[in-house]
Amino acid sequence: MRSTYNNNSSKVARFISYNCKSVKRSVDCIRNLCTKADIIALQETWLYPCDLHFLGTIHPDFAYIGTSAVDTSTGPMRGRPHGGVALLWRKGAFQSVSVISCDSVRLAAIRITTGWNRYVKEVHERARLSFQEWSLHGKPSQGPLYTKMVESRRDFKLKLKWCQNHQEQIKMDMLSTHHLNKNFSKFWKCTKKLSPEPGRSVNVDGLNEPSAIANHFKNIFRVKPPQRHAKGRPEKYKKC
Structure with missing residues (x-):
């Protein structure tokens, strides 16, 4: 992986x-x-x-x-x-x-x-070309080609790190670009991703355990059947 x-x-x-x-x-x-x-x-x-x-x-x-x-298309398969x-x-x-x-x-x-493409494309291209040039010359361990390859890779990693640390800014820039271009389908799609889903409550009336919370709600919403008033029975049905 x-x-x-x-x-x-x-x-x-x-x-x-x-x-x-x-x-x-x-x-x-x-x-x-x-x-x-x-x-x-x-x-x-x-x-x-x-x-x-x-x-x-x-x-x-x-x-x-x-x-x-x-x-x-040619009928029965032959071979592997x-x-x-x-x-x-x-x-x-x-x-x-x-x-x-x-x-x-x-x-x-x-x-x-990805949303980072416009931020890292230039440094990534430079790092890729420098690596290819360094590889074609036998991957020397010193000299100008080696230095160029190392520095370009370092710049690429620094730009990736910058993107990690400024993700909210990048997301806002994407929203602004979509809105400016009147691409409202992508605008609302990105906006939806920024809206966190509501979390579940972990405390209800001082109760934390799931079973205790469930019983608490059961008692609150319990529907009691109407009470029936006892009626007099004929003597022959009365118990001794």
């Missing part, structure tokens, strides 16, 4: 890669992974093209993209085809997710955009 930063909190987005060896046989395990990760990469899904919609039934909070490497791949990602965990078209059925890809 790997981690990367997301734009919704100081927590990281969790990434899991899993060779499921038939997604239908491993669906319970995949559902369990959905409770622990934000992005799941699946290999060897073994789905027919007509069965790819099954990926959308794994977990209601996850969107999906998948490919089938099983070619059914490739297993197929898929990606699942948590809905609402990222600012936007778009599917990248791939030429091979052995590939599935998505592009994830």
Whole structure:
């Protein structure tokens, strides 16, 4: 499992890669992974093209993209085809997710955009190019290429740290940008994420234990049946 930063909190987005060896046989395990990760990469899904919609039934909070490497257009299958791949990602965990078209059925890809992109894009690009240049020259342990690589990585990490420490400012900037561009659907979506859900009360009339609180409410809302007045009975029905 790997981690990367997301734009919704100081927590990281969790990434899991899993060779499921038939997604239908491993669906319970995949559902369990959905409770622990934000992005799941699946290999060897073994789905027919007509069965790819099954990926959308794994977990209601996850969107999906998948490919089938099983070619059914030529009649009965011969030999051993490739297993197929898929990606699942948590809905609402990222600012936007778009599917990248791939030429091979052995590939599935998505592009994830976070609210930090405009803050770290420039330093990330510089760090990536510096690392590639350093790698192409044999990864020297000293010299100008090594110094450039180290300094660019340090700048990138500092910018990520800045984003972590200024998340509220970044969220307000996103709201302002959406409102300025009159993109009100994204504006209200981001506003909803800022509104915390009401928490549960932990103290009711001095009671803290769940069972005591439940009994307290039961006594308050108890509906007592109306009392019936005893009527006189004939002598033959009266008890001695």
